[in-house]
Amino acid sequence: MKAARSLIVALGCIAAPALAQDTDPQEPGFGEISCLVEPGRQAALSSQVPGVIERIDVQAGARVASGDPLFSLMRDVESASVDLERSRAAYASRRMQRNQRMIERNMLSESERDEIDTELRLARLQVNLANARLQQLTTRAPFDGWVSERLAEEGEFVDATPVLELVQLDPLRIEAALPLAAYGRIAVGDVIEVTLSSPVEQRYSAEVILVDPVIDASSGTFALAMRLANPDEQIPAGIGCELGGIVDEGES
Structure with missing residues (x-):
């Protein structure tokens, strides 16, 4: 395992170059970057064929397993x-x-x-x-997850219209936009410390799964995506977070 290095070092060059000479880049809170916790997967589910909804088997907030029937058309x-x-x-x-x-x-x-x-x-x-x-008249859950929204009712005609929205909470996906100076200092497989905002307000370790190779010229940033394990599904999606430092480097 390589020696740990801090993501904050890359940010200090942009955020406060003058302070970088007098401030320890490992100091908590220096150069922190906001991020967003999102579902690991999400899908707007519609019917494979057009028809009239005969039965919807789940409500918003229901926990479903892959393969469970969600709704059916008249048959x-x-x-x-x-x-x-x-x-x-x-x-x-x-x-x-x-x-x-x-x-x-x-x-x-x-x-x-x-x-x-x-x-x-x-x-x-x-x-x-x-x-x-x-x-084909029965739509089943494509993965384990939660029904986040019910968009149609029994008796409605649907074709490509979404009927339900399904989200997966384990693992979660964290996305952030990093400044150009950090590019090349982070790699897929690195583990980054993440502080989640209210109502969680705890620190976790998230694994980098994507470093966008395309720089956004207008903002001078690039996208970073991380995977956060959530086996008990106690961490909700949709909350904010802040990136800390790289606590472990993946294999290069």
């Missing part, structure tokens, strides 16, 4: 289609059974055998297709 037509295709497949299967002895004795021509076999295989594929269309 009368699709359910009837599944029943129809299953009946056709059952008929094709019975026809195959009735002709099996004739097939074994080579009493049917090759084209007749091929027709019976193809009819059965196509019927089974149609059942699979009808089931897939039916399953």
